[in-house]
Amino acid sequence: MLKEFQNFIARGNVMDMAVGIIVGAAFTAIVQSLVKDMINPIIALFTGGVDFSGWYYTLDGSTHASLAAAQEAGAPVFAIGSFVMAVINFLIIAFVVFLLVKLVNRLKEAAIAKEEAAVEEAAAPAGPTEVDLLMEIRDALKKG
Structure with missing residues (x-):
């Protein structure tokens, strides 16, 4: 079972997925900051600060x-x-x-x-x- 797990982890797709998840988490922080700090104030300007x-x-x-x-x-x-x-x-x-x-x-x-x-x-x-x-x-x- 340990060998099977090693083979699973060693596959390129698993590593690619792990990198994708890490980059996705970092990207999520950037996009959330974009929304919160740059776009929402523009929306607040048009909605009268509601x-x-x-x-x-x-x-x-x-x-x-x-x-x-x-x-x-x-x-x-x-x-x-x-x-x-x-x-x-x-x-x-x-x-x-x-x-x-x-x-x-x-x-x-x-x-x-x-x-x-x-x-x-x-x-x-x-x-x-x-x-x-x-x-x-x-x-x-x-x-x-």
């Missing part, structure tokens, strides 16, 4: 000064604003990831097109082949 995260409804009908106070008091809270902000953040993050994937795909396509052009250029004959030259000589001798 903070959606403060919208809540207590299911038992009690009133509290804020969402944090209601949660601290142990009231059953339906945090509408937190959900709305999570949806907005998700849409922004999904759009940023879409743009990055689109950029990477364009770069890959350009690299593939460049490779294909190089292969075609290398495959194209520089001039007539030996057989073509010999056939021309033969035809010229037949005419002459």
Whole structure:
């Protein structure tokens, strides 16, 4: 069983996946900072500084000064604003990831097109082949 586990870990796909997860976690921090520190202030500018995260409804009908106070008091809270902000953040993050994937795909396509052009250029004959030259000589001798 230990040998089987070693074979599993040693596969390239597992290592690639581990690197992807680590890079993804770092990328998530960057995108979250982009959303929180750069995009949300722009949204706040257009919505008049409304903070959606403060919208809540207590299911038992009690009133509290804020969402944090209601949660601290142990009231059953339906945090509408937190959900709305999570949806907005998700849409922004999904759009940023879409743009990055689109950029990477364009770069890959350009690299593939460049490779294909190089292969075609290398495959194209520089001039007539030996057989073509010999056939021309033969035809010229037949005419002459």
